[in-house]
Amino acid sequence: MASAVSDVSITETKMAETEKKKVIKPLKNFPMEEYINSGHRACQGCAEVLAVRHVLKAIGPDVVMAMATGCMEIISSPYPYTSWTVPWIHIAFENAAAVASGIEAGLKALKRKKRIPDKEITILAMGGDGGTTDIGFQALSGMMERGHKIIYVCVDNEAYMNTGIQRSSSTPFGATTTTSPAGRVAPAGQMTWKKDMVAIAAAHGIPYTATACPTFYNDLQKKILKAKEVDGPSYIHILSVCPTGWRVPLHKAIEYGQLAVDTGVFPLYEVENGVWKLNRKPKELKPVVEYFKGQGRYRHLDDTLTAEIQDKITARWNRLVKMCEADKED
Amino acid sequence: MGQKVGIEVSIAAADAVGLCDVDVVAAYPITPQTHVVEHLAELCASGHLDAEFVPVESEHSAMSVCCGSAAAGARTFTATSAQGLALMAEIVYIASSMRLPMVMFLANRALSAPLSIWNDHSDTMMVRDCGWVQVFCQNGQEVYDSIFHAFKVSEDKRVSLPVMINVDGFALTHVIEPIEFWTKEMVKQYLPPFQPIHTLHPDKVVTMGAFGMPEIYTEAKKALDVALWNSGPVVVEAWNEMAKLTGRQYLPVEKYRTEEAETLILAMGSICETASLAVDEMRESGRKIGMINLRLWRPLPTEELIKALAGARDVIVLDRALTPGGANSPLTSEIRTLMYAEPNRPNIYCMVAGLGGRDVTPNDIKVMVDTALADKHTGHYIYGVRG
Structure with a gap:
């Protein structure tokens, strides 16, 4: 009995402490409905599942979703369980864009032939960076070229995390993974630069493409809504911090998302009907070391390599700013 | 009774697909399958067939599009050959395991290497265990009739499996044969509208393609095996029904x-x-x-x-x-x-x-x-x- 009494007193103390902390206000205009339920098997601190949650909140219930094999598929659908409260299909790794193309074509034909009610339905395709920038690249290109009205979302955690952190073409230069370890021959770990997917998407001439990050959830939701409205394909590339794969503390995903954007490593921008526009322009970029600090995957970088990366990031940022400003003047 | 005309078998097969009022056709060109999809593209372009023709960038995507459209509840058709089937093989297995009705016209062709565009059965034997209903055709009339039969069997709720029609490349696909055509009324009488068991639609939410842990995978495969065996009587029943309509009786073993x-x-x-x-x-x-x-x-x-x-x-x-x-x-x-x-x-x-x-x-x-x-x-x- 004595121990029970003391337990109660501990709880009371804790509660008193919590009350002193800043209360987080409910977000304005933030949809309360959930379309991916809790209880899924994502790692602690996963920002990717957060991105999925925000994307679906923005679209709402009238959606059909095709998902590639990967983290988000594995965590959400161990038969007979499902986390999805929207119609969802998974076929394979490299074909989310093609499966979505089929769904779009099928629903379009059925609506035209009056076999199903004429209801506005958003088709959403989603894959990780592996399923999008590597193995699913061709299917995605086909989907964009053919002009299907589909939102394709790449949730990019910068490696094959589901299979145990192997490098992809979206892994940034200097990051170590299990297949791009740092060593005498390959001092940087990943020795290649991240594939520029938004530029590739824009080169397809699709009406809308953008980058986003769940740290900036308002920006993310706004972009999804824009994508929903355009008549044709759209491509949204979302940086999704993976504490497990990046080797950062579990509670730091949001913070690292902010740093990625504010260092210029992952700028927030969009290309709407060919017009490039920066969505967040810090007065001055933070040095990339601030972003690298605390990330296990960058721990091996020396000053020379860091300086090399900094130069490249700065150059890329300047080019992006220039492009966006040129488009603004037009 | 329909009219008998001399026509290339591929064109006749495409006409049959059109008569079935297919909703989605997804295909990638490969010899000797091309004439089938070319004719379907013409039918769509001219407005004779109200369907979505999806000119995909690979066979892998062709089969993936078919899975998506069948899951959405649309009547779905594709055609391929040899290397095309090899490329789509991964998804061929998934289509049957997920019980997605669709029809494939397979112009049988040899697998590379050496590259050969000519006929044998190495392509279809590669996917022998894919879990589809698989039929072979002896002549042009059989190919034509098989299209109607395949849709009927595939979409039957007792079956709900994809059907593959094996047609010898060139030896059958490119020959001109006398074929007795069906009328629209015959098709209407024979082939009911596709009423899928589950579809992807926000009005009734489903999750399709969940992954199987070791404790469920065996059961899922057993279910496919049972479903395929159970399709046998339906295949025969649909042939018997066709015999009443056309006078041509097909049997599983002749x-x-x-x-x-x-x-x-x-x-x-x-x-x-x-x-x-x-x-x-x-x-x-x-x-x-x-x-x-x-x-x-x-x-x-x-x-x-x-x-x-x-x-x-x-x-x-x-x-x-x-x-x-x-x-x-x-x-x-x-x-x-x-x-x-x-x-x-x-x-x-x-x-x-x-x-x-x-x-x-x-x-x-x-x-x-x-x-x-x-x-x-x-x-x-x-x-x-x-x-």
């Missing part, structure tokens, strides 16, 4: 001059018509020989096959695919396994012939029969190797 036959030739596809000519000639010279045409490859019509083969002394299987380094070639292995437990089983010989478009004449078939009966090889015998 016999040709098998009365009192000591020797039987067993084959699938267009080679059967050639074999029947050889049988005629050999019968004329007094030999007791007949032919078995196996039309339904999956699910295998085991009872009918056993009944058809049990009385014979020798069975010569004409295999149009090779199993390098294996016990025997695919069709022969299947027949041997089936007959193993039969007390009065015949001798079963394998003749691999017609690979990569090598012509097989009635005379070749006579030579193969004689060779098999004289040599009594237990393994596969590759007929006609030069040098």
Whole structure:
């Protein structure tokens, strides 16, 4: 009995402490409905599942979703369980864009032939960076070229995390993974630069493409809504911090998302009907070391390599700013 | 009754697909499948067919689009050949395991290497275990009729499985044959509208394609096996129904001059018509020989096959695919396994012939029969190797 009494007193103390902390206000205009339920098997601190949650909140219930094999598929659908409260299909790794193309074509034909009610339905395709920038690249290109009205979302955690952190073409230069370890021959770990997917998407001439990050959830939701409205394909590339794969503390995903954007490593921008526009322009970029600090995957970088990366990031940022400003003047 | 016209088999098949009022066609061009999809593209472009024609960037995407559209509840068709089937093979297995109804026209062609655009059955044998209903066609009329039959079987709620129609490349796809056409009324009478069990639609939320832990995977595969076996009676039922409508009766196992036959030739596809000519000639010279045409490859019509083969002394299987380094070639292995437990089983010989478009004449078939009966090889015998 004595121990029970003391337990109660501990709880009371804790509660008193919590009350002193800043209360987080409910977000304005933030949809309360959930379309991916809790209880899924994502790692602690996963920002990717957060991105999925925000994307679906923005679209709402009238959606059909095709998902590639990967983290988000594995965590959400161990038969007979499902986390999805929207119609969802998974076929394979490299074909989310093609499966979505089929769904779009099928629903379009059925609506035209009056076999199903004429209801506005958003088709959403989603894959990780592996399923999008590597193995699913061709299917995605086909989907964009053919002009299907589909939102394709790449949730990019910068490696094959589901299979145990192997490098992809979206892994940034200097990051170590299990297949791009740092060593005498390959001092940087990943020795290649991240594939520029938004530029590739824009080169397809699709009406809308953008980058986003769940740290900036308002920006993310706004972009999804824009994508929903355009008549044709759209491509949204979302940086999704993976504490497990990046080797950062579990509670730091949001913070690292902010740093990625504010260092210029992952700028927030969009290309709407060919017009490039920066969505967040810090007065001055933070040095990339601030972003690298605390990330296990960058721990091996020396000053020379860091300086090399900094130069490249700065150059890329300047080019992006220039492009966006040129488009603004037009 | 419909009208009989001389027409290229591929064009007729595409017309049949059009008559079925298909909703989505997704295909990637590959010889000798092209004429089918070209004609479908024309039908869509001219407005004769109200369907979405999705000109995909690969066969892998063709099958993926088909999975998406079938899951959305649309009547779905694709066509391919050899390398195309190889590329889509991953998704071919998924379509059946997820019980997605669709029809595939497979213009049978040899697999590379060396690259060959010509006919054999190595492509279809590569996906033998894919869990689809698989039928073979002997002539153009069969190909045409098979389209209606395939949609009916595939979309039947008791089946809900994809159906593959095997059509010998060039030997059938590119020949002009007299074909009796169906009328729209006949199709309407025969083929009910597609009413899928589950579809992807926000009004009724479903999750499709969940992953299977070890405790469920075996059960899922067992379910597919049961579903495929159960499709057998539906396949036959749909053929019987067609017979009432067209007067043409198809059977899973067809016999040709098998009365009192000591020797039987067993084959699938267009080679059967050639074999029947050889049988005629050999019968004329007094030999007791007949032919078995196996039309339904999956699910295998085991009872009918056993009944058809049990009385014979020798069975010569004409295999149009090779199993390098294996016990025997695919069709022969299947027949041997089936007959193993039969007390009065015949001798079963394998003749691999017609690979990569090598012509097989009635005379070749006579030579193969004689060779098999004289040599009594237990393994596969590759007929006609030069040098």
